[in-house]
Amino acid sequence: MKKSAFLYAAAGAALLAVAGCASTPKPTSADLDREALAVIKASFRDQGIAKVDRINQDLGQSACSSDKPPSEAVADQVMTQARAAVKWPAGGQYFGDWREGEKLAQNGRGMTWTDTSTAPNDNGGSCYNCHQISKAEISYGTIGPSLYNYGKNRGVSNVAAATAQPIVEYTWMKIYNGKTYNACSNMPRFGHLGLLDEKQMAHLMSLLLDPKSPVNQ
């Protein structure tokens, strides 16, 4: 009696286990999204200046974290937020020195866990990593479009001219936050995320738009 009760119980448990297995639903895409986030949160640790809060995504990052682009509505939201948060340069100082801009464009350093500071002065612009810029530098990347003749192609012969103002403002926005006109731009948000300060961005503006810059030769 005792023995048969035990057997029934065991058989029941086995049946339940089998049923449990058979009915385990395939994880949905949303389940996998949640699990991937949990895996990411559990897999990283702080190292030097690179803290784990770097994996907390804002909308601009989470909207662009799939092999498919975000919906038009979400993309619009990302771009609208980005445009609203652009800071224009103090005193309208859009320009600096293209020679300093070239140095920043060449410099790909900064913000890794082997760097010691997050200050903009310790960061480069990494521009040549992804863009052709001056004709002289043949070691350039191709992730971004060529910027050779950037100002010239846009008809900028005097950066102070009123006719140049729209392209000056557009270029500032693009460097400040590439998501202003392209929700999932591959370009780092140099101003928005504090990678470069206003002065550094002004040097890059000169590199791209100054008629004397090698970019426009």
Place this chain on the structure above:
Amino acid sequence: MKRVLITTALLALAGTVSAQSKSAADGIAEYRKMLEDGNPAELFEAKGEGLWKTKRGPKNASLEQCDLGKGPGVVKGAFVELPRYFADTKKVQDLETRLITCMETLQGFNGAEIAKTAFGRGEQANVTALATWIAAESRGMRFNLPQAHSEEKKSYEIGKRVFFFRGGPMDFSCASCHGVDGQRIRLQDLPNLTKNPGDGVGFAAWPAYRVSNGQMWSMQLRLNDCFRQQRFPYPGFGSDVTVSLGTYMGVNAQGAQSIAPAIKR
């Protein structure tokens, strides 16, 4: 001797580039070709084979009974089927995490301690040498990762999501550099890892000997340095992020021929 070899190759490269107006990429390809004749990875292969067969650790045992997925002691062909699910650990493991499991169970080493050890140091350096030899034993074979187990399928799906996950101060994901064909950073060609990028490219090339720093780099270290350049925080050695990325890249590389251990700039 190693240094002499590398210096000679670099000088030859400099000569090639300056002598003609050949594209820089041609010069680099030629340089890589020359280096293939003497890949210092061979030294690590020899070390790894020795470590596999030597009785070591608190249990004074060799790794010859280690199951890399094709049964105890089967080395040939194991590399091109990893990461895969292992019933004993109930986990999907890559080559390096599996080796640590074997070092723990067969030899009595402390696996957690090895995982915490810096790359290139102590037992971690031994894991790299072992991985180099095991990869070499599958040289010329084609990737064919199993995807039958539900955990293997899940690992792929998680890996795919990790691959596209944007974060950090520069908004980068793996896909920022490795999501489309034919792009470069500076002059470095970037394989598209969302599909089979071709024989001996991407996942099918690591572990690899790095000429620029004279180090043998395992896949775990390759991924670690990708995350550093992505400006992410530090990925734990053998963490689920790293193993699932291995599954994603390995499954995508289905049919690609392995040239690991390769030689890289």
